[in-house]
Amino acid sequence: MKRLRSFMPIFMCLCCCAVATVHAAEALKDVHCIRQGFSTKIPARSSAYWQENDGLYISVGKPGYVPFVLVWKGAQVNISPAEYFKVYTAHIRKKYGARLRAFSIMEYCEVGGKKLPAARYIYDVEGGRLCLLRLIEARKDHTVTYTAKYINGHGEATLAALDAAVRYYRPGTTNAVPKILPAPPRTVPKAGGTRRFTI
Numbered sequence: 439m440k441r442l443r444s445f446m447p448i449f450m451c452l453c454c455c456a457v458a459t460v461h462a463a464e465a466l467k468d469v470h471c472i473r474q475g476f477s478t479k480i481p482a483r484s485s486a487y488w489q490e491n492d493g494l495y496i497s498v499g500k501p502g503y504v505p506f507v508l509v510w511k512g513a514q515v516n517i518s519p520a521e522y523f524k525v526y527t528a529h530i531r532k533k534y535g536a537r538l539r540a541f542s543i544m545e546y547c548e549v550g551g552k553k554l555p556a557a558r559y560i561y562d563v564e565g566g567r568l569c570l571l572r573l574i575e576a577r578k579d580h581t582v583t584y585t586a587k588y589i590n591g592h593g594e595a596t597l598a599a600l601d602a603a604v605r606y607y608r609p610g611t612t613n614a615v616p617k618i619l620p621a622p623p624r625t626v627p628k629a630g631g632t633r634r635f636t637i
Contacts, residue, residue: 479606484599505595538560547571549597
């Protein structure tokens with residue numbers, strides 16, 4: 439299978455964006471993450487599982503595969519969004535190197551009825567190209583990071599799941615038992631194909 443080639447330069451810009459919202463008629467279900475003490479909602483056809491050191495994965499397709507949304511509740515971040523994404527972008531550039539095709543750091547992204555600082559990264563993998571959208575939400579006593587990863591140009595369902603996760607995020611403990619699946623493989627086949635992507 440031919441490797442996707444592109445000569446798109448790496449760029450950075452300060453802008454804004456909006457993502458897909460969940461259709462009113464689309465059924466949602468509750469997900470409770472006891473490990474970090476929060477709850478949210480996900481599309482009824484999605485599933486969720488906990489991965490130690492990563493957070494709560496929301497699988498839009500098959501668990502353990504792209505596309506997915508990742509939610510992490512962490513300590514307060516005492517730096518500005520600009521500084522946060524400067525550090526995070528350096529991490530992404532080191533991780534993906536020449537495979538990083540483009541990135542943009544946004545003043546905010548409208549998602550889940552909120553305006554959150556965000557950054558988008560597009561990078562090549564064997565046989566395809568992925569998009570990673572990262573958002574941060576500063577709360578009173580903690581910070582939440584949301585990450586959506588999907589095949590570039592095919593993110594509608596993933597962005598709708600992201601919208602629901604952000605919109606219905608609620609901190610606090612719960613007595614409900616979370617749906618936690620075994621840790622999935624760390625490889626990602628393209629839907630309907632045999633190509634494997636590394637997360």
